[in-house]
Amino acid sequence: MSAAMTQASSQAMSHAATDKRCDVSVKDVEISFGRHVVLEKLSLDIAQSEFIVLLGPSGCGKSTLLNAISGLLDVNAGQIWIGGRNVTWEEPKDRGIAMVFQSYALYPRMSVRENMSFGLRVAGMPANEIQKRVADAATMLKITELLDRKPSQLSGGQRQRVAIGRALVRDAGVYLFDEPLSNLDAQLRAELRVEIKRLHQRLRATMIYVTHDQIEALTLADRIAVMKDRVIQQLDTPQKIYREPVNRFVASFVGSPAMNFMPGRVERGATGATFSLGDLSIPIQGYPFKSPGLTGAAVLGIRPEHVLSGAEAGPNAFNAQVEMAEPMGADTLVWCRTPSGASFSVRVDSGPSIAPGDTLPVSFPVGTLSLFEEGPDGRRL
Amino acid sequence: MLAIRPRLASRLAAWVALSPALAVLVVVYIGCTTWTIWISMTASRMLPSSNFVGLRQYEALFANERWTVSVSNLVIFGTMFMIASLALGFLLAVAIDQRVRAENLLRSIFLYPFSMSFVVTGLVWQWVLNPTFGIERIGKNLGFADFKFDWIVRQDMVIYCLVFAAVWHAAGLVMAIMLAGLRGIDEDIWKAARVDGLPTWRVYVSIVVPMMGASFATASVLMATSVVRLYDLSVAMTNGGPGIASEVPAKFVMDHLFERQNIGLATAAATSMLITVAAVVGPFLYWQSRRRAAAGAH
Missing domain, CATH: 3.40.50.300 (P-loop containing nucleotide triphosphate hydrolases)
Structure with missing residues (x-):
């Protein structure tokens, strides 16, 4: 030995x-x-x-x-x-x-x-x-x-x-x-x-x-x-x-600041699949569903750094109400509400100051968002 | 002016609250110690006298066979009792620490002797060791006609009987202290030692025991004080006998103070004990304060 x-x-x-x-x-x-x-x-x-x-x-x-x-x-x-x-x-x-x-x-x-x-x-x-x-x-x-x-x-x-x-x-x-x-x-x-x-x-x-x-x-x-x-x-x-x-669970445990979750519905219309958040309709055409053709209640998850805002938001943007801004040095975490009242956060460069009460054009690009079943432990769709 | 007055009042209150303790300290400890030392240098017999004779009482004391026997008994008893009770207490704690089933029960049983006074302990062991109706009798009844266990009546062995009874009395307390120390050792250290492939006995010897300095110090101080004040065990178990074979210094002091009406000799003995203890504790305290100062400077 x-x-x-x-x-x-x-x-x-x-x-x-x-x-x-x-x-x-x-x-x-x-x-x-x-x-x-x-x-x-x-x-x-x-x-x-x-x-x-x-x-x-x-x-x-x-x-x-x-x-x-x-x-x-x-x-x-x-x-x-x-x-x-x-x-x-x-x-x-x-x-x-x-x-x-x-x-x-x-x-x-x-x-x-x-x-x-x-x-x-x-x-x-x-x-x-x-x-x-x-x-x-x-x-x-x-x-x-x-x-x-x-x-x-x-x-x-x-x-x-x-x-x-x-x-x-x-x-x-x-x-x-x-x-x-x-x-x-x-x-x-x-x-x-x-x-x-x-x-x-x-x-x-x-x-x-x-x-x-x-x-x-x-x-x-x-x-x-x-x-x-x-x-x-x-x-x-x-x-x-x-x-x-x-x-x-995995979505919320990994990543900081934590992923946003917004309950809504998956619907299929003439323009393809959409996710409806109250009156808001977010296009999710091209999302890699595990079971194609699925519709019904679901939860949309998107990380604050993946939300596009301001000029980057593109044609699918909607206006969100700014509630609060948390400066974090390199960037700022901005807390917003959708028109239907769902709360979410956005990570933006700490360039121009954003104050509570402002409106911020944002969009949820389909390439980075996740869809889950309802419930706290919902599986990925 | 106004701002100072409440502070003065609170300081006064503090002194008033402290004064009983201060009075006890000054009168009982310092006063009585000084008086004892003074009396030991006079020719006092039955009553205190102020006839100064220098160190004559000390000369008489160390010429007194009973005193020298007492002192050597205390040395033998102290050494053996300290080593045996620390070792046995530690081993008991290690045994209990192996996650044995009836831990609470065993802990109570081991600690039980400590709940008895030395007088009761002495009486019990006097009976157990008595040749005519103790262990020797049991041995003979079992058919071993030559069985002999008469240490308690032999002048050369009786002191070991005192050690035996005292260890029985104190080992449980040492065990409790050691067990607390063992339980305070981080579980991860044991895990690390297992990954390192160290045998259990080696972990105890090389890692755990060195970590338990505080437990050993606590137990040692408690044991040492009971060595110095050893009196009631000797009185109850052997009354200093056979002859003067199990005399101890504290008993010497008490006997000369209250029975033999020799206050001068008794206070000389008491002063000798005080000087001995101070000679041991003083350097230790000094070493500790030096160490603490060194640690603070770091």
Whole structure:
């Protein structure tokens, strides 16, 4: 075993991960605590070197799934495969994974160096090999000058870097992140987000990342699994999830400021399909309906940044009443009402000032809007 | 002028409210301590006298075999009791922390001895250890005719009986303190250690115990105070016997103060105890305040 270790590490760390097979498969996994079922028949295939984000509100089962993959939580049924091996009943240390936790989980009485090397030392790795790995990881994360400090002498961002470093020295094929940035302030979060993305590009390791922050999901992921109520609602690329959410939950959870929803009716007339909002009739000819020819009650969803306003609004524009403007620096979020009284927001450049009481010509282009069934969890039409 | 008056009034009220506590501090603690130290340097016997004799009482004290036995007993008892109760309390807490089923019940059982006074504890263990109707009798009744367990009546072993009873009494409290400490440790640390592949015992030894400094300090301070004031256990269990084999300093002071009418010697003993405690606690407090200052400067 130690021979294999030294062989793997004689190559540069950045290459080591790609040598191993490190795809992850979750097959029909079920987990329950007593009678409370947390995951039910959940399956998920993660490709080699993929960065997948499990996104969802708290209590949706995303952390449970991650803990099941790591082996910290036993599954009641189903299997977990990592790197082509069935690891369902293996200890976390034997699964070829490394993990980073929300609370950093550093060993407080040990220095940074000891934190990173302790696991390897207990596993019986030769000292010079440990030293090399720690030095490599520290350079990669720019924490070399912190190696002899205690965690209590570090800032939150530095602590999380150390925690990532402790995962890196394990030289695993699969890295698991359990809300690693949630305890940090906004600026540090953005900084470390970039760092993690860079790390993924460099290591080409498989990464599974749990978060409730949709920005992190959109920026980091190759694919996002949006979860709600223990079920994966949508598993797709960030682009696709942002543009074509499969239901109203995904549509409202992803994207900030949130998507506008306006209940109305789909109708078919001489000019093709339209969406009627009270007296207003919005042309939706060309919308890719899943079942063609559908009519009836529906909900129109459109993101504030997709609403065209002012001169861009085009021939299909209608006049909306401005109620309120929220300046957000680069742009302004303008809250309006349709003639029939439905409220929605529009994102406009912060050029000309828009005051409450003004009228703003706006239009909902068919290429960017979404239609959903009625009800809070309505599916995409 | 007007603005100052309410402030003066509130300060006066504060002083009035504090004055009983201040009076107790000055009269009882400082006053009585000073008086004790003064008396220990006089030739007082049954009644206090002001006949100054310097350190003569201390010379007599340390020439007194009963006192030297008391002091060495206290050292043996203190060391063994502290180590044993901390170790046992910690192990009990670790055992309970393994998510055992009847946790609440076990916790109550372990904590139960602490709800008894030292007098009751001493009496109970006196009976249990008594060779004629305690453990030795049970062993003989079971058919082991040669079975002997007579530590409580042996001069060389009786002090360990005191340790045993005191540990039984205190281990539950230590367990409660340690358990609170264990429960305060972030669940993620355990998870991280599992991913790192650390064996459980290694996590306890290398990670958890170093994190529980505060719990160990709290328990140690509580244990140390009960070591210094050890009196009732010795009285109830052995009354200092056999002979003077289980005498302790606090008992020496009490006996000379109220039974043997030797106030001078008693106050000299009490003063010696005070100096010993101060010699231990003083450097510790100084070290702590230095450490706090260093932490504040960071």
